[in-house]
Amino acid sequence: MKLDAKIPSGPLAEKWDKHKFESKLVNPANRRKYRVIVVGSGLAGASAAATLGEQGYDVSCFCFQDSPRRAHSIAAQGGINAAKNYRNDGDSVYRLFYDTIKGGDFRSREANVYRLAQVSVNIIDQCVAQGVPFAREYGGLLDNRSFGGAQVSRTFYARGQTGQQLLLGAYSALERQIGLKQVKMFPRTEMLDVVLVNGVARGIVVRNLVTGEISTHLAEAVVLATGGYGNVFYLSTNAKGCNVTATHRAWRRGAGFGNPCFTQIHPTCIPVSGDHQSKLTLMSESLRNDGRVWAPKKSGDKRAPHEIPDDERDYFLERKYPSFGNLSPRDISSRAAKEVCDAGNGVGPGGKGVYLDFRDSIKRLGMQTIAARYGNLFQMYEKITAENPYEVPMRIYPAVHYTMGGLWVDYNLMSTIPGLYVLGEANFSDHGANRLGASALMQGLADGYFVLPATISDYFAKTGFEKVDLDKPEVKATVSEVQDRLNKFLNIKGKRSADSFHREVGLLTWENCGMARNRKGLEAMLAKIPQIREEFWSNLSVPGSGAELNQELEKAGRVADFIEHAELMALDALAREESCGGHFREEHQTPDGEAQRDDDKFLHAAVWEYTGTGKTPVRHTEPLIYENIKLATRSYK
Amino acid sequence: MAWIVRLLKSSLGAKYVMAITGIGLYLFLVGHVAGNLLLYFGQDAMNAYALGLRHLPYGLLWIARIGLVIFFGSHITAATYLTLGNQAARPVAYQSKRFMKASFASRTMPMSGFIVFLFLLYHLAHYTWRVVAFTGERVDSLGRDDVYSMVVAGFQQPLISGLYIVAMLVLGVHLHHGLSSLFQTLGLNNARYNTFFRRVFPLLGWVVVLAAASIPLSVMSGCIR
Amino acid sequence: MDLTLHVWRQKNGKDSGRLATYKAKNVSPDSSFLEMLDIVNQELIEKGEDAIAFDHDCREGICGSCSMVINGKAHGGQKGTTACQLHMRSFKDGDEIVIEPWRAKAFPVVKDLVVDRGAFDRIIQSGGFVSVSTGGVPDANATPVAKTSADFAMDAAECIGCGACVASCKNASAMLFVGAKVSHFANLPQGQPERMRRVLNMVEQMDAEGFGNCTNQFECEAACPKQISVRVIAQMNRDYLKASLTHEEAVPKT
DSSP, X not given: OOOOOOOOOSOGGGHHHHHHHHSOOOOGGGGGGSEEXXXXXXXXXXXXXXXXXXXXXXXXXXXXXXXXXXXXXXXXXXXXXXXXXXXXXXXXXXXXXXXXXXHTTTOSOHHHHHHHHHHHHHHHHHHHHHTOOOOBOTTSSBOOBOOTTOXXXXXXXXXXXXHHHHHHHHHHHHHHHHHTTSEEEEOSEEEEEXXXXXXXXXXXXXXXXXXXXXXXXXXXXXXXXXXXXXXXXXXXXXXXXXXXXXXXXHHHTTOOEEOTTOEEEEEEEOOOOSTTOOOOOBOOGGGGGTOEEEEESSTTOOSOGGGSOGGGEEOHHHHHOTTTGGGOOHHHHHHHHHHHHHTTOOOSGGGOOXXXXXXXXXXXXXXXXXXXXXXHHHHHHHHHHOOOTTTSOEEEEEEEEEEOOEEOOOTTSBOSSTTEEEOGGGBOOSSTTSOOTTOHHHHHHIIIIIIHHHHHHHHHHHOOOOOOOTTSHHHHHHHHHHHHHHHHHHHHOOSBOHHHHHHHHHHHHHHHHSSSBOHHHHHHHHHHHHHHHHHHHHHBOOOSOSSSOOHHHXXXXXXXXXXXXXXXXXXXXHHOOSOBTTBOBTTSBOTTSOBOOOHXXXXXXXXXXXXXXXXXXXXXXEEOOOSSOOOOXXXXX | OHHHHHHHHXXXXXXXXXXXXXXXXXXXXXXXXXXXGGGGGOHHHHHHHHHHHHTOGGGHHHHHHHHHHHHHHHHHHHHHHHHHHHHHHOSSOOXXXXXXXXXXXXXXXXXXXXXXXXXXXXXXXXXXXXXXXXXXXXXXXXXXXXXXXXXXXXXXXXXXXXXXXXXXXXXXXXXXXXXXXXXXXXXXXXXXXXXXXXXXXXXXXXXXXXXXXXXHHHHHHTSOO | OOEEEEEEEOSSSSXXXXXXXXXXXXXXXXXXXXXXXXXXXXXXXXXXXXXOOOOOSSSSSSSOOOOXXXXXXXXXXXXXXXXXXXBGGGSOTTOEEEEEOOOBTTBOEEETTEEOOHHHHHHHHTTOSOOOOSSOOOOTTSSOOOHHHHHHHHHHHTOOOOOHHHHHSTTOBOHHHHHHHHHHHHTSGGGSTTHHHHHHHHHHHHHHTTOBOOOSOOHHHHHOTTOOOTHHHHHHHHHHHHHXXXXXXXXXXX
């Protein structure tokens, strides 16, 4: 597998402009001859489909939900970063770039991240022009807040629903193009495979989830904007439908998968309440601006929180990280909470939780101020737990939230398969080993609105496309593989539901490849997964048929891919013999328990190549070259 | 004129018609009831008023009558158009529907409207066309049509009085929703004034309706003889 | 706790459908309503029977997928709550619960509790956007927006497009949904150039989809999980009247 990142030469700040100028263009009148398939309609997919439609390409967009507006980008709460420096507090493109590289623990590409920081500025302009109702000040200008441990206020937000408002902006742009017949939309349609002709991506095979009909759509380029694979863990803050199928299927067709072990655990989620739990709910990180995180000093302390006096409370984030305190980055805060709970000092059911306490800030700022800042979050918490956070401290526990790993892409966002582009959370590119708060929305929109639309023309202009129709043997073979696999699920007629397998593999992954990993656990996990897979393929129950709306059949396909993907994650976690960002190997820590990177051996992206069922995938590397930033130990003490 | 057709055929257009004709009909009702309250001022006042109405200059009486027919006609046509559309919008009914906020008045508008329409026909047949329950022509001492005595005679029959009182209550329910709803339909919804729109204006309907209902009650109780 | 469910089962759009009865046993009061349905489905699957189909995704009240009428009320009728946020602690042991899909001509049933809400997308296509293409827009702070206007716009923009307004309305009217989008843009300077044309086109599409009319009962406002106010409908009424009487595009082309 050849990994050419195609990073333009020249000074960092000029790379993107130079690259755009050097890219070949397609004449506006010729653009409609190029068909583009966009899979996924979240921030990245909707913005890409809309923008390519505006440019005049013949675009088809697919989503499994009943409407493109329901993609999981909608659930992002906190905000979106942009290096606007509206607050005059020392922000700049370079600072956002530096913060993102450092936040990612020096495991991302300089050129990509710099471009992201540059483009962040245009995103806000674009969204405002679309009518996104960002929060404003009385003077009529946009409000900003500091978020996720940043030392500048660069986060734009729309109440606690920034993701929703940005997605609805991209969705409205997409719907406009659908109305203009520039984009054809296929809701309730799930991509089940990529069609390759002579090694080039030329289409996808999809299932209409309502009729069960399998069909093939051909194009000159395929864009995957299908999100992350956090649902491997079964319990995560992802939506129930989020899945790895599109990227996993592309991986099996030859696309390299980058850094699958880089997953992000979010520190402030509502803890698990019982076996019935189907998903976890995130409480915005902004709560840590005014809430103090603590656990009882005495292990197994069963007293109610208000009965525990201050000197018997361990404000462990403030103790361990005095300069960042409760605002320490996500990976660090999560791990600290886990340590406390593992030591037996956790609170709530099963001891899997720590307190996030607003007592002091209510005393300092008054109930009204706290209600104005966090009212909707407090309400949401109370709805789920039936506890009132104004009176009782919230209980929080880390949960899987985002995956930095994804399909490997070059500077143009093209994977190792020519013609197959990957956008947003689905690719591996910009966040390294850990993502900063309010950067996911930024990356999704950067990729969709600005990066792909500027790079795709070069591919079209330089490529001579072979004529492909539905009778091509490669196309027919892919369709029959998809069909066979569906029939297989339906014909096992075993006893266990897809969900029960999902739970099993999820728990296994959480325990061995979650917040902390070690060789023994990962090896045990790798030994266990083939057993789960085998039972899955012999004891699965999928009632109903393939020719109707069959949600169990949908789940079966997704769970089968999760099982295989969990294996890939464990392999990658095992091979990366260092700790960095969200990947914490217990064997590699400093004496005081902090992550210890190994820049000599692992200053690279690991890219996995599929080599066949039952065969161990091959690990390739793309070295990361830092020309502008000096590597440093990431310290928040 | 195509734009008018487009407007009237739209769901909102038909609702504007409801609101505007509703206002007109309410104002007519106010005038009509106020006129009839002259019954409390005796036979002379009432009969003079009736005579005056009939001899309005410039054919104003007929203009008013035609206007009323148009207003009633539009109100009823729009209501029928909207109600049929509403029924078609939910072809399969819920098996367990429960209301959360909708008032009794709002839920029964088509029914209360229909009852008021039937009453209107009866009322016209009774006092205008004088073909139902008619007790014979009367003339007062000045040779005028003795409306006063006719009304008193009519309401001395308990069945008719009861019918009028019930009809007025139904009309009250209809106006209760209508007089508040029309503001929303015409786009007037402002936190500052919503108390007026939603609480005060419905009372104006009840004032008029109860004043009208007081007439048969007064006749029955002997206050008007 | 143990519950008896009466769930609408309908194989597909052509089937006439019926209520079927299921027992839900040992339900934790801490589980959500959808998690309770998950448990019932697990048992059905283990028996090889067709699971109850229902739309759901984020399960935190923002995607707008979940859509069921629970005991006669959209999303169960709890203030500001979607079905996925409804928790079983608000029911009692031994309760009987009737679960039906959204019912409207414009939302045909696909299967069981799943309906097709494509009509909402088509309404947005008809005008629920600001016509700007990517790039070439002014700086975000070039146009100040009064905070109160921005807040009103946001109040309206919170709509999650779940369709509870249609489901709860006696007339299956979509005016809260359409009004919310009209009002969102009407309160922002970016929405002004297309304001009149937007309301004309969206109302026309809404009518074409077969939704009912508003009779100002405000049932939608009570059922809306985002508690969107009916003032957005008033805004639409006002704008539509103005557009019909004054705007050039209100005159149909011949």
